[in-house]
Amino acid sequence: MKLIVGDFETYWSQTHSLYKMSPIDYVMHPDTEVISLSLKVDDEPTHVWFGEDTIREHLQAQDWSDVMLVAHNMSAFDAMLFAWRFNVQPKVWGCTLAMARPIHSKTTGNSLAKLVEHYKLGVKDNTALLNTKGRHLCDFTAEEVNAMRAYNRDDTDQCHALFKLLLKHYNSIELWQIDSTIRMLVEPKFMLNRYVLDKALSDVRIQKQQSLAQMASVLYEMDVDDNPEVEEVIRSKLASTAQFKKLLQARGVRVPMKPSPTNPEVKIPALSKTDEEFLALQEHEDPVVALAASTRLDVKSTILQTRLESFLATGKARRGRLPIPLHYCGADTTGRWSGFMYNPQNLPRIDPSKPKLSDALRKSMVAPPGHKIVVADLSGIELRVNHFLWQVPSSMALYKASPDKADLYKDFAAKLYIIPESEVVKTQRQVGKVAHLGLGFGAGAATFQKVAKLMGGVDLTLQESEQITYRWRDEYPEIVQGWKTCHATLPGIAAGDKCEVDPWGLVTTTQNALVLPSGRHIRYPALHIEEGEKRRDEWWYGTGRNRARIYAGKIDENIVQALARDIIAENAFTVYKELNGLRPSLAVHDELVYVVQEDQAQHVLDVVQRIMRTPPVWWPQLITWSEGDIADNYGDAK
Numbered sequence: 001m002k003l004i005v006g007d008f009e010t011y012w013s014q015t016h017s018l019y020k021m022s023p024i025d026y027v028m029h030p031d032t033e034v035i036s037l038s039l040k041v042d043d044e045p046t047h048v049w050f051g052e053d054t055i056r057e058h059l060q061a062q063d064w065s066d067v068m069l070v071a072h073n074m075s076a077f078d079a080m081l082f083a084w085r086f087n088v089q090p091k092v093w094g095c096t097l098a099m100a101r102p103i104h105s106k107t108t109g110n111s112l113a114k115l116v117e118h119y120k121l122g123v124k125d126n127t128a129l130l131n132t133k134g135r136h137l138c139d140f141t142a143e144e145v146n147a148m149r150a151y152n153r154d155d156t157d158q159c160h161a162l163f164k165l166l167l168k169h170y171n172s173i174e175l176w177q178i179d180s181t182i183r184m185l186v187e188p189k190f191m192l193n194r195y196v197l198d199k200a201l202s203d204v205r206i207q208k209q210q211s212l213a214q215m216a217s218v219l220y221e222m223d224v225d226d227n228p229e230v231e232e233v234i235r236s237k238l239a240s241t242a243q244f245k246k247l248l249q250a251r252g253v254r255v256p257m258k259p260s261p262t263n264p265e266v267k268i269p270a271l272s273k274t275d276e277e278f279l280a281l282q283e284h285e286d287p288v289v290a291l292a293a294s295t296r297l298d299v300k301s302t303i304l305q306t307r308l309e310s311f312l313a314t315g316k317a318r319r320g321r322l323p324i325p326l327h328y329c330g331a332d333t334t335g336r337w338s339g340f341m342y343n344p345q346n347l348p349r350i351d352p353s354k355p356k357l358s359d360a361l362r363k364s365m366v367a368p369p370g371h372k373i374v375v376a377d378l379s380g381i382e383l384r385v386n387h388f389l390w391q392v393p394s395s396m397a398l399y400k401a402s403p404d405k406a407d408l409y410k411d412f413a414a415k416l417y418i419i420p421e422s423e424v425v426k427t428q429r430q431v432g433k434v435a436h437l438g439l440g441f442g443a444g445a446a447t448f449q450k451v452a453k454l455m456g457g458v459d460l461t462l463q464e465s466e467q468i469t470y471r472w473r474d475e476y477p478e479i480v481q482g483w484k485t486c487h488a489t490l491p492g493i494a495a496g497d498k499c500e501v502d503p504w505g506l507v508t509t510t511q512n513a514l515v516l517p518s519g520r521h522i523r524y525p526a527l528h529i530e531e532g533e534k535r536r537d538e539w540w541y542g543t544g545r546n547r548a549r550i551y552a553g554k555i556d557e558n559i560v561q562a563l564a565r566d567i568i569a570e571n572a573f574t575v576y577k578e579l580n581g582l583r584p585s586l587a588v589h590d591e592l593v594y595v596v597q598e599d600q601a602q603h604v605l606d607v608v609q610r611i612m613r614t615p616p617v618w619w620p621q622l623i624t625w626s627e628g629d630i631a632d633n634y635g636d637a638k
Contacts, residue, residue, distance in 0.1 A: 493511075
């Protein structure tokens, strides 16, 4: 297979750039002129072409059927230009930024300039690029064309050298994962239902208008209809922390406070959507305060409106299709994917019993005519991994007895309330659920109290939270010991010692990292000790603003998430091999989503389910399960 490394240079200005626009908007905008392209084929000299017509001629002359095409930031920029503007379809897509992310995010950073400096691959001089700000190719002087040619060529040569250095950290399966991630973006399978989006966007705007009008009437005795400027006045007053603070004080309400994230010794108003005291103001006895709090949440929560608008704009740019933008190893420590732009990985869940405006996002993602959407998810995979990793006898027995119906939430609730499992009611099971999800990685009682409220809407006193925390730890001492074991490995990781971490011997230590069965690493670069609060030693890793503290429960969480990630990643690769090159159309942590021909949907679901219900070869003792569905839109396939 040929290796071709490429790099585009495009028109940009103060207002027209990737810093001001989404990548899709920028790539597809008529003002985004492709100025030059450099290509390096294997180890041959790099060539640079100028002008879109010339570039298209050379790209169309290339046989792409046996080519791996690589660029830096291919997965969030260059691939869209190659695929959408020039119809290039290589055998394999590659991206050096994606490859660098799990290795260098916590230290040097992932920009080509930083990586070139780190690996001593030359000097990255941006002068030629900066000199072309706001100028089209027709505005270039001969000297500027030559300077851009050298700049473009150097970028490509450096990217080529970087790829070869990073390649030693990758196997064919992980390179396939990068390729599949890029294909979700540039070969979108979902169509968009514009009517569903338009209706939801209209409803969102009406809802905000009504909230603002009500506040204007209650607080200021103004009529929005009579004064168009009132809406913006009320919006700014409610959105402003200082103004909202004054409103509360004027009504005789204590302003909730919290430690500043940058300086814990300083207190700041706790008036965001994650602050419990602020959320509680929505039920305040003063109806004006309650209305103000709920309206502030509505005014400041623009994410739904922004997403709806982004879906619509993207659909317009891509002929009704919805590209799936994901970062490979976006969570650089564990290797899980993360979303960007409209972040398709955390679209709000749908509860059929409680319809919401946000349901439109998932429901607008539809299968093309003659196709169906197939969804399958690994049931509670992280919970299973954590309990099997540390060999919790009761949990393992429960899963062995009933792989599909084992309910650890209800099991713990029965033990907590000392009642038969058959008598556990919905609210008690919810407590069991938030206990497992909130306490599995070492959280204390105070933290769990907040997590229970935010995660499951469970109100607990601190005393109740302490009782549940102690009961959970008593019930699962193997996991508690696992946290201690994880923490005890830190000196060895720093020293480069090799030892097994878990009782199965799945995870082993190496210099500044943990090695997973897949061969991937959980990296803790520059691991060291610092003096923390109360003059206690704390372990930290990374450098500069990327520093992060690492400790017992966090290591366990990293291991569990990384193992769960590798399981579903391997599932996707196995599906690809068994189903003639079928790649996921969307991947969401524990879920694989495919858009397939209608007459193949049931077969695809059956194969995916069988694969997901088969434990990985490197951990045959793990019991996995999956649930799946087939539907016409993503929202109904749950």
